[in-house]
Amino acid sequence: MGIKVINISKTYDKIKALENISFEVKPGELFGLIGPDGAGKTTLFRILTTLLIADTGEATVAGYDVVQEYKSIRNHVGYMPGRFSLYQDLTVEENLNFFATIFGTTIEENYDLIKDIYVQIEPFKNRRAGKLSGGMKQKLALSCALIHKPKVLFLDEPTTGVDPVSRKEFWEMLKRLQKKNITILVSTPYMDEAELCDRIALITDGKILEIDTPEAIKSSFPKKIYRVKSSGTFQLIQDLGAYDKTHSAYPFGEYIHFTSTSTDFKAKDLVDFLKEKNHSNIEVMETDPTIEDTFMELSK
Template sequence: MGISISNISKSYKNVKALQNISFDVKPNELFGLIGPDGAGKTTLFRILTTLLFPDQGTATVAGFDVVGDYKEIRKNVGYMPGRFSLYQDLTVEENLNFFATIFGTTIDENYDLIKDIYVQIEPFKDRRAGKLSGGMKQKLALSCALIHKPKVLFLDEPTTGVDPVSRKEFWEMLKRLQQKGITILVSTPYMDEAALCDRVALIQDGKILQIDTPKAIVKHYPKPIYNVRSNNMYQLIRSLKDYEFNHSIYPFGEFVHYTDSRTDFNPKELQKYLEAQNLSDIEIEQTEATIEDTFMELAK
C-alpha cells in the first residue's frame, strides 16, 4: 500500500508550485522528499493528503484516488504538517484522546504503535500542548498522527529547526515505525538526512531533479570532486572563483569541494596557482560526492 503520483501539476496565480511530478513510493518504503523551502514539498503533501486538488494529473495513496476516494484516504493516512497543528490549550493526553476518538479508536487499542514515542512525553500528559518544548511537541504530533494506525505516514519537514541530537533520535523513531509496516513519505531540507531514506526524490522549483537510492544518486555524480583546504577559507574561495578552469566551488565544512571544467585536470597545477595567490598549507585530494553536491550540480 504505497503512493503513486502521475503527472501532477499545481499553480498558485502565476507561481508554478508543482510541474508535472511523477513518482511511486513502494509499500513499506521510507521515501525522502529532499529540497529547500519553496520547492513544492508542502503542496505535494497537501494534494496527497486530500487537502488540495491538483490542477492536473492523478495520484493514489494506499490504493485510493486522492480526488475520488478522499474519505478513504483520510482514514488510512497520518499527516504531520510542518507547522505544529495540535490544540495548544488541550493537554497532551486530551490531544491524543481527541485524535483517537475522531478516528473511532482509543489510545489503548493502538498504544503499541506509539509506545516508544509516547512514553517520552507521558510524564507531561497533563501539561497543555502549547507549553511543551519543541522536541516534545514534535513527539506529541507524531503520536497523534499515528494513533489510528495509518497505512501511510506523511511527515512534512519534521526536523526543520531541530538540533542534530534530536534529529538523530527522530530518524531512529522513523526506522522503527517502518519496521512495523508503515509506508513513510518524509520531507526535509537537510541533505544529510537523505542518506537515511531507502530512496529519495530531489526537488526544486516544483520539479523533480532526480529519484534514486541515496547511494546511486551519489555514484552518478558526473565529475571527480576534490577537497581543497588552505590557511584562509575566504581567500581560498575567492582565488578558486578567479581560477579560469573552475566548474564548481562549494564550501563543505573545513574544505571547499572543487570540480574542474577540464577532463585532464592535474591537482598540482591548481596547487601552484593557489600558492601564487599567497595561500599556504594547501591540501588537495580527491573525495566522494555527497547528496548535497549532486543537488547543487543538478540545481545549477
C-alpha cells in the same frame, strides 16, 4: 498500497509550485523528498493528503484516488504538517485523545503502535502542548498522526528546529514504524537525513531532479571532487570563481568543494594556481561525493 504520483502540476497565481511531478513510493518504503525551502514539498504533501487539489495530474495513496476517494484517504493516512499542528492549550494527553476521538478510536486501542514514542512524553501528559520542547512536540505530533493506525504516513520536515539527539531518535522511530508495514513519505532539507531513506527524490523549484537510492545518487556523481581550504576563505571563493578550470566551487562546511572542467585535472594544478594567487596553508584533497554535491550539480 504505496503512493503513485503521475504528472502532478500546481500553480499559485504565477508561481509554479509543482511542475509535472511523477514518482512512486512502494508499499512499506521509507521515501524521502529532499529539497530546499520553497521547493514545493508542502504543496505536494497537501495534494497527497487531500487538502489541496492539483491543477493537472493524478495521484493515489494506499490505492485510493486523491480526488475521487478523498474520504477513504483521510481515514488511512497520518499527516504531520511542517509547522506545529497540535492544540497548544490542550495537554499532551488531551491532544492525543482528541485525535483518537475524531478518528473513532481510543488511545488504548492502538497503544501498541505509539508505545515506543509515547512513553517518552507520558511523564508530561498533563503539560500543555505549547509548553513542550521542540523534540517533545515532535513526538506528540507523531503520536497523534499515528493514533488511527494509518497505512501511509506523511511527515513534512519533521526534524526542522529539533536538536540533534532528538533528530537521531526520531529517525530510529521511523525505522521501527517501517517494520510495522507503514509506508512513509518524509521531507527534509537535511542532506544527512537523506542517507537514512530507502530511496529519495531530489526536488527544487517544483521539479524532481533525480530519484534513486542514496548510494546510487552519490555514485552517479560524474566528476572528481576536491575539498579545498586556505587561510583566506573569501579570497579562495573569489579566486576559484575566476579560475579557468573551474566547473563548480561552493562552500561545504569548513571547505570549498571544487570540480574541474578538465578531465585530466590534478590536485597539484590547483595548489600551483592558489600559490600563484598568494594563498597560504593550502589544502587540496580528493573527497567522496555526497548527496549535497549531487544536488548542487543537478541544480546548476
